[in-house]
Amino acid sequence: MHVPRFWREIPNRYTLIGTKCGHCEKIFFPPRAICPNCRRVGHLEPFKLSGRGRVYSFTTVYAGPRDFKDQIPYVLAIIELEEGPRVMAQITDCNGEEVKIGDEVEMVFRKIKEEGEEGIIYYGFKARLVRKKEASDPSGKG
């Protein structure tokens, strides 16, 4: 894959910058140049998302593309961000059994995949479950 294709998405994939329509106030991620509600009346400005959200749906992928072979099985989800937009992202550091619809997540910066041994390494966001302290660490020392 050519580098520019991934390089130009860096602001969005690395920093979760979407767009907000100044007319209807709807927030979009990934960013859009035209608001589907207002079209030419809308004015889209960059908008930084907090990265907090909830699991809207999820699946554990057992048969995946070759680029993701070493990650199988991985959990793929649709996350509803607190500002409104939904995004597709993997849920990292978990197995499928512990995820439930409605679980709180935060978006984190991760390696998404790599192209062979000498290819490009692609980075982007994944979601991580926000674990309640007492649940994951009964001693409270964590």
Next chain:
Amino acid sequence: MRRVAIVGVGQTRFGELWDTSFRQMIIEAGTRALEDAGISGEEIDAIYVGNMSAGQFIQQEHIASLIADYSGLAPVPCTRVEAACASGGLALREAMIAVASGIHDVVVAAGIEKMTDVITEAGQEALATVSDQEWEAFMGATFPSLFALMARRHMYEFGTTEEQMALVAVKNHHNACLNAYAQHHVELTVERVLQSPVVSSPLKMLECASITDGAACLVLVPLEEARKYTDTPVEIAGSGQASDTIALADRESLVSLKATREAAKRAYRMARIEPKQVDLAEVHDSTTISEIIAVEDLGFCEKGEGGKITEEGITAIDGSLPINPGGGLEGRGHPIGATGIAQAVEIVLQLRGEAGKRQVKKAEVGLTHNVGGSGGTAVVHIFRRR
């Protein structure tokens, strides 16, 4: 606008056709359709062919020219139409519009995909390109995973069960056993479906349409001319097409396809019928949940009841609303670009009363429903016996 009828149908067997090339497949289906219509090649004014990705599957683009050439029909205009898995349905719609407009009189609507010339992983990766490359495939989305995300949400919102979904696969494989052209001739049980390997939870292997080779063709003429060709013309009474966001996450809902609802609304309006007047339908069951969501969105039951009406047997061949009597994508096989045309072939055979062991008793109004990707495109057609 002229009314349009189908006077000829033809298809290849669907399956892993190792010994048959892309060129042979389209000629076989086309020849059968022409023989069925009783016409010769010279009478054809134009061809529309649905094909998702000959470029990825056989490293051949410009297949419209190839098809006109190898059918011996050049200089007849031939146009390739692409909308992922809805390519065939869209080719049918373009062919219908061409006849309806008066530009062309005799038009072939074709669909073809040759998927088994690449290794399985490459085929699956080609399929994943129907999703949003930058925001879905990049994150590791596979074709089944998109439907798995819909299934999980449908289960959450309506209590749909894995057993109900499995029943869709059982029904469609049973129907396929009665269809000589279908890929899979094996009866399933709910247990066997549930025990098949999980592809993307909660969907199992036997709930997802497989990789298939196949081609199908239809011959369209103005309705007023149709009796010159056949005693059993089938009118295309309604046609609707709609788009939606390419990425699943951007949709209003994961439990309903807006493109299906919009396309259906337009097709019903054009045919001047209500959903309850439909006698049978071929819907886009790329996975089991796809059929459950489709029967809801097409207005055959309330939202959330798709699993229940499957369980009650309403959608079986002998039920009150047979769905996918030809085996559906799961049983007949899903050669992407050919599927939308094969659905119409099945409805025409049913409305003519030529469907043999899988003949639906009351078959006067039939519907086809073809979806591109996870719902970015939907095409709905309504057919009536004349």
